[in-house]
Amino acid sequence: MTVRIMIAEDQTMVRQALVALLELEPDIEVVAEAADGDEALAMAVKHHPDVAVLDIEMPGPNGIEVASQLGRSGFGGKVIIVTTFDRPGYLRAAMTAGASGFLLKDAPAADLAAAIRRVAVGERVVDPSLAAAALAQGDSPLTDRETDVLTAAANHDAVADIAARLHLSSGTVRNHLSASIQKLGARNRAEAVEIAQRKGWL
């Protein structure tokens, strides 16, 4: 009746603290730890835990990418995403990646153990306040090309570079950026990037 879990979290101190916390639960056993996305993938196939608890912010493939990768590769267990930032956009991404649970680190620690138990028996667990925020946020107003261009602009590149990378005219790139800026109510390319990232639309 014990649940075998894996914890993936890049900050060593936090990871070990979470392990210490969960080891206090008699019916939960931590069978694997991972400090980055690649290690998480390797550990999951090696130890096949019942539940994988994944942080989003990790070196290498992030928690959401790990989740979808596991889903495609026939990993039998469940996935819970735990994240620092409350970016509701992550929720949708996590769900489409096949996660069964989504928690914030702002939540009480007891919620984590509870979520692990419920997910292990097939339920879905989502932080209620986060779910409400995600609903209120809705879908992205950006078209495919606009999100392409905006993601390409996220690393402070000039228009000419973006145009070269996407094989477009610089005028076209400017046009897509302008449309994005207006749709998002931003006053800048930089502000548009920030808004879109915060809402999880990139």
Add this chain to the structure above:
Amino acid sequence: MTVRIMIAEDQTMVRQALVALLELEPDIEVVAEAADGDEALAMAVKHHPDVAVLDIEMPGPNGIEVASQLGRSGFGGKVIIVTTFDRPGYLRAAMTAGASGFLLKDAPAADLAAAIRRVAVGERVVDPSLAAAALAQGDSPLTDRETDVLTAAANHDAVADIAARLHLSSGTVRNHLSASIQKLGARNRAEAVEIAQRKGWL
């Protein structure tokens, strides 16, 4: 012989996990918890712990501000700063604020208990890799006015707005921004902001 400590950390799950971890140490007793800067100040004067473990990123006054506040107000205990981001610039600020220890959450959890014990008896503890990084990184190359302008530019404002806020000509603002961009090796105002923030120079 037990060390009485306080933990200030805004993410509930992480805070409770750290408490659980430290409660496992027989000679350490957690006498107070705080979820933000104001609460940390109140709890410190109420419970006067031997060591206050402060996260930097908190609502209200951040960990460094709390540390300097405690130092000025005759708080008798020691302070350890624990932070998420490896921004070596924080190290100097923490030390001038009167902290006795500085750790990253990337460090192993055992280091935290060890640091608490050593700080309690009057030693200073600094993460060695972080100290090296801080040394290697050196001081900010930016002048006072340049950091002013760059911080003002951090929220994607136009030059005219920055100029108005700082009571400067727009040409002057552009000049300071240009100097910052060149000194930081950036190609953009946005990139310059990001570099400076990452290095802790804002």
Add this chain to the structure above:
DNA sequence: GCCTGGCCGTGACATATGTCATGGCCAGGT
């Protein structure tokens, strides 16, 4: 078939941004 609406791509044009040369001011060295 025809229209309609949305998305993509493009170039002209106004505006914002980044660079440069210049001058005033002050602290420190000689």
Add this chain to the structure above:
DNA sequence: ACCTGGCCATGACATATGTCACGGCCAGGC
């Protein structure tokens, strides 16, 4: 006293950015 070097401030100039009006293309409704 005099120079020197650094910081601040400013305006001219080239370039990058954002906005606009236009066409082509395709899917869906009539």
